[in-house]
Amino acid sequence: VSEEQVEASAHAEPEPRVGRRQLLASIGAGGAGLALGAGGFAVGRERGLEARRPQPSLAGRSLDFFGYHQAGIATPAQDRLHFAAFDVVTERRSELRDLLRVWTRAAARMCVGDPAAPDRGNPLAPPADTGEAIGLPPARLTITFGFGPSLFGRPGSADRFGLAALRPPELDELPPLPGDELEPRRSGGDLAVQACADDQQVAFHAVRSLARIGRGVVVLRWSQLGFGRTSSTSRAQETPRNLMGFKDGTNNLKIEDQKLLGEHVWVGESAEPGWMRGGSYMVARRIRILIEVWDRAPLEDQEATIGRRKVSGAPLGAGTEFDAVDLDMKSGTGKPVVPDDAHIRLASPVSNSDAMLLRRGYSFTDGIDGRGQLDAGLFFICFQRDPRRQFVAIQRRLGAHDALNEYIRHTGSAVFAIPPGVSPGGYVGQGLLE
Numbered sequence: 001v002s003e004e005q006v007e008a009s010a011h012a013e014p015e016p017r018v019g020r021r022q023l024l025a026s027i028g029a030g031g032a033g034l035a036l037g038a039g040g041f042a043v044g045r046e047r048g049l050e051a052r053r054p055q056p057s058l059a060g061r062s063l064d065f066f067g068y069h070q071a072g073i074a075t076p077a078q079d080r081l082h083f084a085a086f087d088v089v090t091e092r093r094s095e096l097r098d099l100l101r102v103w104t105r106a107a108a109r110m111c112v113g114d115p116a117a118p119d120r121g122n123p124l125a126p127p128a129d130t131g132e133a134i135g136l137p138p139a140r141l142t143i144t145f146g147f148g149p150s151l152f153g154r155p156g157s158a159d160r161f162g163l164a165a166l167r168p169p170e171l172d173e174l175p176p177l178p179g180d181e182l183e184p185r186r187s188g189g190d191l192a193v194q195a196c197a198d199d200q201q202v203a204f205h206a207v208r209s210l211a212r213i214g215r216g217v218v219v220l221r222w223s224q225l226g227f228g229r230t231s232s233t234s235r236a237q238e239t240p241r242n243l244m245g246f247k248d249g250t251n252n253l254k255i256e257d258q259k260l261l262g263e264h265v266w267v268g269e270s271a272e273p274g275w276m277r278g279g280s281y282m283v284a285r286r287i288r289i290l291i292e293v294w295d296r297a298p299l300e301d302q303e304a305t306i307g308r309r310k311v312s313g314a315p316l317g318a319g320t321e322f323d324a325v326d327l328d329m330k331s332g333t334g335k336p337v338v339p340d341d342a343h344i345r346l347a348s349p350v351s352n353s354d355a356m357l358l359r360r361g362y363s364f365t366d367g368i369d370g371r372g373q374l375d376a377g378l379f380f381i382c383f384q385r386d387p388r389r390q391f392v393a394i395q396r397r398l399g400a401h402d403a404l405n406e407y408i409r410h411t412g413s414a415v416f417a418i419p420p421g422v423s424p425g426g427y428v429g430q431g432l433l434e
């Protein structure tokens with residue numbers, strides 16, 4: 001199966017087909033007109049904006065923005081990331097709703113390689129589009145939107161948008177976890193935008209344009225660039241390497257595992273609240289890798305830390321990358337071949353079949369830390385049905401016992417509800433806001 005075939009089915013509706021009918025019934029058809037005015041955008045209802053077919057050419061292909069699920073989750077991971085978390089600064093629900101409408105239209109346009117808004121042809125006004133992506137291919141851009149717990153009101157503060165009763169129980173703030181060294185300036189947020197593309201400038205243009213459109217309604221809270229995907233999310237992709245030099249994504253959930261995605265990633269057809277059906281939950285963690293310390297560790301220690309061979313990616317005690325991991329195997333001296341504190345042992349779902357994740361992270365480097373050390377690492381992103389049973393359960397084990405802890409620091413954190421995908425004429429989060 002080629003990567004193109006995988007992409008084509010990635011956001012498709014699961015069987016049975018009743019799902020989309022229910023979704024369409026619950027979100028209605030189309031939004032009313034609006035004039036947001038922010039950042040020079042005055043966008044009326046764009047009746048002409050229909051789902052366009054992805055471009056067939058391989059280089060710079062476009063991916064469907066519209067679909068039952070949002071793109072950017074079960075989409076073979078692109079090479080680049082621009083992630084941004086926003087805070088909503090308006091108190092008006094109608095302004096939040098209008099923003100999501102305009103964001104949806106702009107995102108759909110950018111994903112087919114069009115400017116964020118149609119040109120108004122007025123040389124006396126700022127150009128409708130900022131211009132840096134003109135002439136660049138769509139580069140498989142996906143834009144995935146999420147809602148943070150704080151959008152639904154904080155304990156002890158007013159429920160700004162009247163959404164508290166619609167907050168899914170799965171969208172708890174993440175609890176303090178062992179080993180956390182979180183920086184508030186890299187954590188949280190009311191809204192998330194994950195832009196992934198094969199071209200960094202295309203991903204940047206997406207986030208910049210959405211921030212520009214949102215002026216007066218949202219402010220950027222923090223953002224993160226990523227390069228070199230650290231997970232394969234499809235069997236058609238080769239497993240990439242993270243900055244520790246290890247293959248990352250071997251035992252990831254893969255897009256081809258539709259049944260497992262249904263069990264572990266997508267919110268089910270009978271889940272409550274209903275606006276999340278077909279959605280998912282994202283956890284993002286900025287994990288700094290103490291690269292200089294890691295680089296001084298002997299190869300044997302590095303491999304014992306992960307539980308796999310560095311070059312081949314094979315589990316310790318096995319021959320090749322995709323061989324099954326045997327956690328019960330003992331050496332001649334009776335010691336476990338995959339050590340008790342190895343990352344793959346503690347992260348493994350064997351002891352808890354509920355705890356599988358779709359990992360979709362990226363490497364990052366943010367210059368140096370003031371002491372001459374690289375501030376680089378892994379921007380870990382994962383998708384799941386319930387972060388409490390999945391990410392939190394795994395990270396409790398990892399944070400307490402993982403041999404990797406000697407070499408990493410979790411410096412940023414956020415959790416978001418990822419609403420379902422959008423039909424042409426609808427907008428992201430419509431089920432929540434209407």
Ligand code: HEM
Binds near residue numbers: 348
């Ligand atoms: C800098 C931090 C991290 C690094 C460098 C790292 C690296 C790796 C590597 C090299 C593998 C083996 C290849 C594979 O199966 O993908 C792996 C597996 C895995 N990691 Fe991580 N990881 C990190 C953080 C995390 C975190 C925070 C979680 C979740 C809380 C996590 C969950 C997993 C899971 C579920 C597996 C698959 C285990 C299995 O079933 O075999 N990792 N990781």
